[in-house]
Amino acid sequence: MKKLILLLFIAGGFFACDSNTVEPTDVQPSLPETAYNYSDLKVPTQDQFSFQELQANSANPKVTDDGATLGRVLFYDNKLSINNKVSCGSCHLQSKAFADNKDFSEGFEGRLTERNSIAIINPNYCQNLFWDSRAGSALDLTLKPVQNHIEMGIEDLDFLAKKLSKVDYYKDLFQKAYGSNEVTPQKLSDAVAQFLCSMTTFDSKFDRGVNSNFSNFTALERKGEQLFNSSELKCASCHSGITFNAELNTSSYSQPDVKGATNIGLDRKSKDKGKEDGKFRIPSLRNVELTGPYMHDGRLKTLEEVIDHYSNKIQYSEHLDIKFKNGNKAVKLNISDDDKAALVAFLKTLTDETYISDPKYSDPFVK
């Protein structure tokens, strides 16, 4: 009899370890009955400041409501990490325009990443993703953090696909998005990319100003905007156009062979070489008020410190962007305190309140 009870316990043990079950706290995503509208991208058709049509990166998939819905769930689902502790949303917080206010982020095992978490700003219109521009499109980017051994730790995407196949809420989501509930790495990548591409932010005080001759700006903001565009400071030559970065081909005059990334003299000799030679991706300045700390390693904590860097702390090196060179020295812009205040006021006009609160980009796993 004792042996039978023991056998029963052992059998029970096996049942408990049935690979068909998931973690005890199996939170369901809370999704609307009718999918949110993700496919209407709400972008201006034209970059107002350059003769460029705002064109989605052709490598990216077309955004569908159901595809982006699935992508949203995946984005916030901890199951995409090896120990179910980290999702994309862990280091990309909507309230911070999808940055995370830390110098470096903690990965699934508590180890720190090597670079600052970048905000997610209009990735569908980018060809330089990650600080070192190694991803040429949102699609190219999507599963790389998942596979990263510090960030999310799932190196084997087939394993991930199998894991998610056993999660019941994905059956319906995949069916709706792809007409079948089969989970494959390609579909995972595609769905997350659709969600990323749906994330557009063009609704700030600045955008309202564009359409009203900036009559909505305070005098200080207007002064800041003029300084930003001025030939002395040339901020707009890298942070250009309606996207405030250097993604559009002719909108910046960095060295022509280095699109979208440059060396701004953070170090005389770069430990982190970035794309190459200490050149890092030029991030968009939209929502910059929310996305500190700044630079690839988060070394500059406030916008004032950023402006101080450009003002008189640029370090000369061979690879310094030519715009910052003055012979063999670094340029000193010597920005006054008044001008600094104006510039910061202007940068704050780039905050898009709807972006950071729009439910369609929010975490569906939170009650």
Added chain:
Amino acid sequence: MKFQFLSAVLLLFVFSACAPESTTQEDVKLDQTEYDYSINVPNSAKNELANYYSNSVGNTNPDVTNAGAALGRVLFYDTKLSINNEVSCGTCHHQDLAFADGKNLTEGFNGQLTVRNSKAITNPYFANNLFWDGRASDAMNLTLQPVSNHIEMGMEDMDFLAKKLSKTNYYTDLFKKAYNSSDITSEKISDAMAQFLCSMTTFESKYDEGIKSNFSNFTALELKGKRLFEGSKYFCQGCHSGITFDAENQFSYYGGSQNGATNIGLPLTRDKGINDEGRFRIPSLRNVEKTAPYMHDGRFATLDQVIDHYSKGIEMQEMLDPRFKNGNQAKKFNISDDEKVALVAFLKTLTDEKYLTNPKYSNPFL
């Protein structure tokens, strides 16, 4: 008998006077000063223009030599390049007006009017879209076109021109110095003129001084004008960009205008511009104070009128530059009077007095 002999001698004289080998009537005096024509870009412009030339695809401009440019200068001002010896390049390009000529349209060799306003000559070395319709891709490509134009200078046959100049004594020496041979060909004529054009740089205005000193040399009004020019509200620098103040330099801020040309909503007359799309080349604003009247047909006599056009006069057209559109209507910038005054003050800081008086670009025929 004496009379017959004398008349024979007289006739002989007459014939020899008309001998084909002789040159034209006067004994021409030319400025013989040797100038340095090397292309000299100031440091303030160097960074921005650093990548320009080496990256300009298909540029056929010759290297500039002092002797080549000196010859080009003579050719530029020599009326012999026109069929009736009355018109030279310099006839419609006056140095004191930054090489424009103050007229709406100009009279060619036969008194007929040209179809477009004479353009100022502004840093053509750094341009790939010359003429109002951008049809010349570099200075070399441009040089002989006005010479052969049937309204402007009427010299359609370049070989005829080469022969004509071969009989002009002062060219023997000039060509020898420039090309090691006094043999004159149309290619060399073009080459020498292109060298002269390429040597014509203008980067020494109050604005350029300002670059070196954070614009501490600017008045408050000029600074205000500069900010308005650069700021997002009017964004003049969107077309008139960078150190060249045009859209030639693909590496200037927003040189993404299509081949340096665009449609700014001018009510169109007979001249419909590139591909009849109402698009015209974006000219540099350097020295603009001197180069009235403005636009391809000189329709605006003053800078005030130009600004009025942008302020309220833009006409909605199919190919209107999208930056001037507001939905399906033309944008109204509604520039205030105060702002207009400031903008004009700023534009005047682009005048380079040295360029307007530099003897090396002046008429050498004394």
